[in-house]
Amino acid sequence: MTKSKELFKAVKQKNLLRLNLQHFGDKTLYELKQNMTTVGQQLQKVENDLAAAAIDTGKTTEDIQALQDSKRDLKMRFDVIKDQHDQLEAEQQAKFAKQDDLKAITDPDKQKVEAKAELIRATMKNKPISDDIRQALGDDSTTGGGKFLPKTVSTEILSEPYVKNQLREISDFTQITNLEIPKIGFTLDNDDFIADKATARELKASGDVVTFGRHKFKVFAGISETVLMGSAGNLVSHVDRALSSGVAAKEKKVVFAETPKAGEEHMSFYSSQNAITVVQGDSLYKAIKNAIADLHEDYRENAKIVMRYQDYSDIVEVLANGNATLYSAQPEQVLGKPVVFSDSATKPIVGDFMYSHFNYDLGMLNERDKDVKTGIEQFVITAWMDHQIKLKSAFRIAEVTPTV
Incomplete structure (x- = not known):
């Protein structure tokens, strides 16, 4: 050979x-x-x-x-x-x-940033997530990284999101599996303590407990290779901003939908299923004032107004009538209650938003995907969310009286 x-x-x-x-x-x-x-x-x-x-x-x-x-x-x-x-x-x-x-990282915030970056990179490479990463994120091995999204959508955003849900400042937010809560936080030995008759009728008709469901949705954060291989701070900032924006957009979409998707009717303030009381006035200013007055005092005390900025500007322009002083006044001074601006609120909503409640159920799933058209890798979060209006009696919708 x-x-x-x-x-x-x-x-x-x-x-x-x-x-x-x-x-x-x-x-x-x-x-x-x-x-x-x-x-x-x-x-x-x-x-x-x-x-x-x-x-x-x-x-x-x-x-x-x-x-x-x-x-x-x-x-x-x-x-x-x-x-x-x-x-x-x-x-x-x-x-x-x-x-x-x-x-070895002693700064807790920096440690979480590094841990989030490693979670993202491990997910994108289809590799297991180590217990040290979970521990740094306050998670454990049973949820599959489920606490990543709740932290992303709450208070630990490194950079401002592209999209905001203004109701985050005034509504309740929780992450509890199979959540059931009472509509009213306290009771007495009989039902006579409920002074608002509309609330009493609502409790009698629908019960005094709210049960939250599970409505699945996905959020995609596109990541280029340069961002993925870059610094932990830039990677986490980019993904956090994309995820929080996607979550905020979903939250706003369901609560302000004029024509909700099937199965999501209960989430919207404007749905016919909720049938929140509409209060009218010959102008939007009068309608809002009437809506505030129409609320029972139990809700009126903590009431806020959610409305479009354009609608508020129109009200100020009419009221000012050339007087520049009113333009510098705070919205609360003009309308009598704190105002939260959202362009999604096609009709002003007046009420105690303590009775608006978002709950995220189950652990969130981390996945990866790829857009074959652009070649961009996608970090994907699957979440389950529900929004419940705990007491419809706590809200009013302001509307201009239609002209005949």
């Missing part, structure tokens, strides 16, 4: 051996060390036998050739196992070094 054929045969055998030993990638580092020791001992024995055979005149050339072939085979096996061992050892050392780096 020529040297070139022998070399080709050796390379072919080594490649086949690598394929046969691919299962070692699923073994632990300890098992690979054991395998490497076993094969190494066999190799050492054959090398000793070969050395002894070389000086033993009783051994034929065929005996020596067989020992050489056995040595070559064991050496290839040893090299393949060693490659697998060294690769796994390097990966584990890098993982431990990363974990040590995470634990």
Whole structure:
């Protein structure tokens, strides 16, 4: 056999051996060390036998050739196992070094940023999320990273979102699985303490407990490769902003929908299913004033007005009648109650928004996707949310009386 054929045969055998030993990638580092020791001992024995055979005149050339072939085979096996061992050892050392780096960060905010960045990168690479990352995010191994989104959508936003839900400042927000709460926070020994007759009728008709459901939606955060491989701060800032914007857009869409999707009718202030009382006036200013007055005092005390800024500007323009002083007045001074502006509020909503409640149910799922058209990777959050108007009696909708 020529040297070139022998070399080709050796390379072919080594490649086949690598394929046969691919299962070692699923073994632990300890098992690979054991395998490497076993094969190494066999190799050492054959090398000793070969050395002894070389000086033993009783051994034929065929005996020596067989020992050489056995040595070559064991050496290839040893090299393949060693490659697998060294690769796994390097990966584990890098993982431990990363974990040590995470634990070494003393600033809690910076540690969370680094942990979020590692969670995102692990998700995008379809790799498991380490317990150290979960611990830094206040999560555990049972939720699959479920606490990532609630922190993203609450108070830990590093940068301003593209979209805001103004109701976040005045409504209740929770994350409780299978949430059930009473519509009224306290009771007495009989129902006579409810002074508002509309509230009493509502409780009698619909019960005194609110049960929150689960309505699934997904939020996609597009991440370019340069952002993914960039600094932890920029990566987390980008993803946080995208996720919080998507969540805010979903929240606003369901609560202000004039034609809600099937199954989401109960979430909207404007739905016919909720049938919130409409109060009219010959102008929007009068309608809002009438709506405030129409509320029972239990709700009027903490009432706020959610309306479009354009509608408020029109009211001020009419009331000012050329007097510039009114333009500098606070909206609360003009309308008598605090005002929250949202362009989604096509008709002003007046009421006690303590009775508007968002709840996120179940743990959130982290996934990855890819937009084949643009090549942009997507960090995907799947969430379950519900919005309940706990007491419809606590709200009014202001509307200009239609002209005949």
